[in-house]
């Protein structure tokens with residue numbers, strides 16, 4: 001095989017590795033993906049009857065405070081000035097998310113300033129007696145007190161994870177800021193925006209290099225095609241960004257993932273909900289949120305009599321479903337350690353990305369982690385002939 005590196009998966013992790021190795025090290029890279037399109041979960045496409053850009057795998061908002069990543073991504077795309085704001089419907093009333101002073105005052109029918117709101121929440125969060133939160137349930141109560149937690153977090157989280165919040169890691173919602181100001185921006189990062197020409201144009205530009213070939217519809221585990229695991233591993237270095245348990249034939253047991261079902265509709269109205277993302281906090285509503293894609297690009301000339309909305313439903317992934325979110329129960333974490341040991345023994349195979357490391361990574365984290373893999377492992381290998389040591393799953 002006349003290539004220097006095979007990258008399995010054309011998501012942001014795989015494309016960043018491929019682009020850097022091709023551009024900086026002048027090496028030939030073959031990127032394969034089992035899907036019929038490039039870009040992994042960040043892929044977007046134009047809904048043909050409206051011209052509206054739809055994120056096929058759920059809303060993708062780019063944000064980062066990592067200056068290296070920001071400089072890197074700006075080589076391939078400019079960003080709009082879009083600022084993400086999320087609202088949530090609870091018992092027929094709409095509130096701002098993340099929980100901020102506006103949410104708190106609306107919920108308690110109060111007019112507290114920051115100090116009074118903090119004191120109120122502190123009092124309501126006191127039931128843990130200062131102990132460190134051990135799980136998502138305790139983390140929620142300690143951050144915002146029980147009433148707010150039960151209104152906005154518990155039902156949504158139960159729908160999204162289908163796991164008792166007491167069995168989920170606290171870290172899932174430490175991502176979610178709580179603010180004692182009226183700032184209702186969803187993200188706190190220095191840089192935020194959407195790619196001006198859409199995600200797919202950005203992803204295609206990353207792969208547009210004479211040293212990079214992309215082969216779609218090609219599953220690494222399909223031994224009937226020429227770039228399969230059996231043919232490649234041991235002969236050509238590999239960066240693998242698919243699910244780590246699948247690579248080892250689930251030998252240590254399945255890692256649990258959550259998948260999403262997307263119900264997309266084109267509606268004959270110019271504006272369905274007045275905002276891009278509306279969460280539904282209550283458990284009796286079966287979907288977690290409704291996305292309305294036109295609102296991601298107010299600068300574009302979209303039709304004013306039609307719109308595209310998607311309802312998002314969450315459930316456990318079975319074999320054959322797309323694995324979207326690592327659930328990371330205690331059993332999963334034990335299994336992951338076993339997979340890391342197996343990965344460390346694999347010759348010339350590096351594991352990366354969200355699926356390859358079984359970690360929730362935002363896009364900027366996937367890109368940052370790929371840049372580090374190039375610095376720390378692939379550059380010494382291609383420039384100095386250093387052996388390609390996997391060092392296990394790149395945790």
Ligand code: FAD
Nearest residue numbers: 009011012013034040041058061220242353354361362363
């Ligand atoms: P992926 O994009 O998953 O790419 C992995 C690729 O590997 C896939 O294309 C897959 O087909 C391929 N592959 C797997 N197995 C094989 C195989 N056997 N053979 C060949 N190819 C294979 N991030 C943000 O920053 N902001 C957001 O708002 C945001 N929202 C998200 C919403 C949802 C619903 C989801 C699921 C993710 C969201 N993310 C968001 C995260 C973002 O999608 C990831 O950070 C990014 O996709 C990670 O890139 P990756 O390359 O690691 O993985």
Ligand code: UDP
Nearest residue numbers: 088097152153154156157160172173176279
């Ligand atoms: N969350 C919640 N209510 C909301 C929004 C988020 O309880 O209205 C919790 C939920 O547990 C979710 C986590 O916060 O999994 C992270 O939310 P985010 O919107 O970042 O999730 P993602 O978009 O990545 O699925």
